[in-house]
Amino acid sequence: xxxxxxxxxxxxxxxxxxxxxxxxxxxxxxxxxxxxxxxxxxxxxxxxxxxxxxxxxxxxxxxxxxxxxxxxxxxxxxxxxxxxxxxxxxxxxxxxxxxxxxxxxxxxxxxxxxxxxxxxxxxxxxxxxxxxxxxxxxxxxxxxxxxxxxxxxxxxxxxxxxxxxxxxxxxxxxxxxxxxxxxxxxxxxxxxxxxxxxxxxxxxxxxxxxxxxxxxxxxxxxxxxxxxxxxxxxxxxxxxxxxxxxxxxxxxxxxxxxxxxxxxxxxxxxxxxxxxxxxxxxxxxxxxxxxxxxxxxxxxxxxxxxxxxxxxxxxxxxxxxxxxxxxxxxxxxxxxxxxxxxxxxxxxxxxxxxxxxxxxxxxxx
Amino acid sequence: xxxxxxxxxxxxxxxxxxxxxxxxxxxxxxxxxxxxxxxxxxxxxxxxxxxxxxxxxxxxxxxxxxxxxxxxxxxxxxxxxxxxxxxxxxxxxxxxxxxxxxxxxxxxxxxxxxxxxxxxxxxxxxxxxxxxxxxxxxxxxxxxxxxxxxxxxxxxxxxxxxxxxxxxxxxxxxxxxxxxxxxxxxxxxxxxxxxxxxxxxxxxxxxxxxxxxxxxxxxxxxxxxxxxxxxxxxxxxxxxxxxxxxxxxxxxxxxxxxxxxxxxxxxxxxxxxxxxxxxxxxxxxxxxxxxxxxxxxxxxxxxxxxxxxx
Ligand SMILES: Nc1ncnc2c1ncn2[C@@H]1O[C@H](COP(=O)(O)OP(=O)(O)OP(=O)(O)O)[C@@H](O)[C@H]1O
Ligand SMILES: [Mg+2]
Numbered sequence: 001x002x003x004x005x006x007x008x009x010x011x012x013x014x015x016x017x018x019x020x021x022x023x024x025x026x027x028x029x030x031x032x033x034x035x036x037x038x039x040x041x042x043x044x045x046x047x048x049x050x051x052x053x054x055x056x057x058x059x060x061x062x063x064x065x066x067x068x069x070x071x072x073x074x075x076x077x078x079x080x081x082x083x084x085x086x087x088x089x090x091x092x093x094x095x096x097x098x099x100x101x102x103x104x105x106x107x108x109x110x111x112x113x114x115x116x117x118x119x120x121x122x123x124x125x126x127x128x129x130x131x132x133x134x135x136x137x138x139x140x141x142x143x144x145x146x147x148x149x150x151x152x153x154x155x156x157x158x159x160x161x162x163x164x165x166x167x168x169x170x171x172x173x174x175x176x177x178x179x180x181x182x183x184x185x186x187x188x189x190x191x192x193x194x195x196x197x198x199x200x201x202x203x204x205x206x207x208x209x210x211x212x213x214x215x216x217x218x219x220x221x222x223x224x225x226x227x228x229x230x231x232x233x234x235x236x237x238x239x240x241x242x243x244x245x246x247x248x249x250x251x252x253x254x255x256x257x258x259x260x261x262x263x264x265x266x267x268x269x270x271x272x273x274x275x276x277x278x279x280x281x282x283x284x285x286x287x288x289x290x291x292x293x294x295x296x297x298x299x300x301x302x303x304x305x306x307x308x309x310x311x312x313x314x315x316x317x318x319x320x321x322x323x324x325x326x327x328x329x330x331x332x333x334x335x336x337x338x339x340x341x342x343x344x345x346x347x348x349x350x351x352x353x354x355x356x357x358x359x360x361x362x363x364x365x
Numbered sequence: 366x367x368x369x370x371x372x373x374x375x376x377x378x379x380x381x382x383x384x385x386x387x388x389x390x391x392x393x394x395x396x397x398x399x400x401x402x403x404x405x406x407x408x409x410x411x412x413x414x415x416x417x418x419x420x421x422x423x424x425x426x427x428x429x430x431x432x433x434x435x436x437x438x439x440x441x442x443x444x445x446x447x448x449x450x451x452x453x454x455x456x457x458x459x460x461x462x463x464x465x466x467x468x469x470x471x472x473x474x475x476x477x478x479x480x481x482x483x484x485x486x487x488x489x490x491x492x493x494x495x496x497x498x499x500x501x502x503x504x505x506x507x508x509x510x511x512x513x514x515x516x517x518x519x520x521x522x523x524x525x526x527x528x529x530x531x532x533x534x535x536x537x538x539x540x541x542x543x544x545x546x547x548x549x550x551x552x553x554x555x556x557x558x559x560x561x562x563x564x565x566x567x568x569x570x571x572x573x574x575x576x577x578x579x580x581x582x583x584x585x586x587x588x589x590x591x592x593x594x595x596x597x598x599x600x601x602x603x604x605x606x607x608x609x610x611x612x613x614x615x616x617x618x619x620x621x622x623x624x625x626x627x628x629x630x631x632x633x634x635x636x637x638x639x640x641x642x643x644x645x646x647x648x649x650x651x652x653x654x655x656x657x658x659x660x661x662x663x664x665x666x667x668x669x670x671x672x673x674x675x
Binding site: 010011015208210 | 413414415438439441443445447448449450451453454458462463465466467468510511
């Protein structure tokens with residue numbers, strides 16, 4: 001077993017580019033697609049050209065500041081226009097006593113968010129002033145604030161067990177989804193090495209040797225496992241420690257990773273058994289694998305796929321279970337009990353696929 | 366010591382190997398000759414326990430190897446027809462891998478690798494990747510990999526197809542030395558008659574899954590002792606003359622060759638006279654005439670109706 005393992009390693013040691021590429025790809029894909037619903041910080045420059053410019057700027061800035069993702073900075077007209085023209089900032093706001101103008105050079109989604117927000121602040125202020133009439137706006141404002149601190153109706157959302165409902169972080173799901181998905185390729189191509197050895201005649205040499213068949217398979221499969229696991233491990237460590245993502249309980253994530261890898265090695269073995277040659281595998285596998293995350297709903301919010309047939313097909317692959325268990329751990333602090341089912345399902349898939357797969361490979365001649 | 370008894374293999378409908386009996390004595394060098402698809406590789410696979418026979422048996426020292434192949438695997442070295450090596454590894458790394466697989470003891474492995482590399486003449490290229498090797502060099506590594514564990518019996522399946530003369534000579538020399546100096550028993554499969562003539566004490570000729578002839582070189586040649594091969598050069602070619610010769614009673618076959626015709630005929634003293642007369646009648650001169658000593662190639666042609674090389 002050990003020499004078989006080492007021979008695979010020696011082969012790959014000379015050209016580790018594919019694995020490095022896959023690691024890079026996992027991270028880039030997560031960054032590109034995983035950030036869709038995270039709004040970047042937007043900077044907006046505000047200025048006024050009224051005679052009492054400073055007062056106007058101050059008055060509005062107080063109301064405007066308080067948005068999580070938009071920073072408002074006071075500037076002057078020339079500077080602001082220049083920055084927008086250069087594209088250094090996306091938007092500038094020309095403030096007037098009771099009105100505003102947005103200055104921008106493009107129509108990006110974050111500008112709409114700025115526009116909506118500024119509009120809301122101005123409308124509220126206008127309402128407040130209208131309500132105060134000739135009276136004191138400031139007094140009305142503080143009355144309103146203190147009233148709202150103790151509102152007559154209080155709504156609180158609780159999850160079923162009484163805890164808080166965290167926001168579902170789609171980015172985290174995609175992080176796990178992409179990483180596992182791309183690792184499926186690595187695992188598959190390594191498992192396909194068994195077919196390669198069979199075709200080249202190396203397998204026959206091994207059969208004639210004192211090494212047992214079990215050890216020949218274990219050598220290959222263990223290597224596929226290690227490479228797949230290592231790839232995901234590196235990606236997760238980079239996300240967790242370098243890029244500051246909070247993956248939750250990392251050791252649980254890694255246990256799930258290991259079970260997923262085991263299960264996926266088996267599925268790859270099954271596909272190896274179904275196809276006839278390593279070349280066929282190289283055609284079938286890369287066309288089949290990209291469908292799995294789609295069917296498994298990895299790219300969509302949980303519950304989006306309601307077609308029972310698709311759900312069933314998706315559940316036959318370890319990907320959906322792995323991603324589910326990982327998001328549960330990372331987002332909802334799930335314990336071992338909570339992820340027992342997906343882990344058991346992955347192991348079950350693994351046992352079945354491996355059994356059938358090896359049988360089919362052995363029968364083929 | 367190693368023998369097959371009524372060994373047969375049927376793939377679906379096709380009888381690839383049909384009840385063949387082959388034996389190898391200790392220290393012998395035996396050739397297995399046959400055209401493409403004759404069943405040579407299938408026979409070798411069954412002998413080396415890689416393929417289960419449909420019927421018949423393979424015996425090592427009187428014991429069947431089919432139920433328990435562990436004994437035969439211990440004494441056997443097999444050089445497969447294909448290059449069974451990791452192309453992405455160097456020659457040395459390949460041999461190291463197969464040495465480990467064959468459980469060559471750690472202290473001996475390093476020495477043994479250098480020994481077999483020396484035998485096949487690749488010691489100075491051992492650290493280059495196999496995929497950068499020429500076909501002949503790959504074949505030599507392919508052989509080296511089967512020698513690491515000191516096999517008593519070495520089976521080579523067409524080890525010289527499609528390679529340069531230099532590599533070929535090296536391989537033949539290696540096999541000869543193994544047989545003569547180390548007492549290794551050899552089963553050598555080939556398309557090439559002259560290799561087998563050079564290397565082997567005995568020869569089996571296979572065609573369509575059957576052994577059609579066997580014996581020492583002389584025994585095989587005696588098959589043709591009742592026939593003559595006559596090579597004739599003519600002043601010009603003529604279909605009429607060809608027909609006339611074919612019609613002669615003792616003549617078995619007539620082939621046009623690049624520089625005349627070749628006649629295979631039963632031994633018969635009248636043939637020369639008849640030939641001269643027939644040529645005269647057509648106004649053709651016989652410019653060259655030669656009675657050929659039959660070769661194994663002719664035996665092969667006689668038995669299978671096929672030339673050895675396609
Ligand atoms: N696995 C198989 N399935 C079906 N038919 C096979 C199989 N292996 C070999 N055959 C057939 O059996 C016959 C003998 O094949 P074999 O490879 O033993 O011939 P060979 O003498 O080694 O030929 P070559 O000189 O081309 O190597 C051929 O007709 C081949 O097509
Ligand atoms: Mg063959």
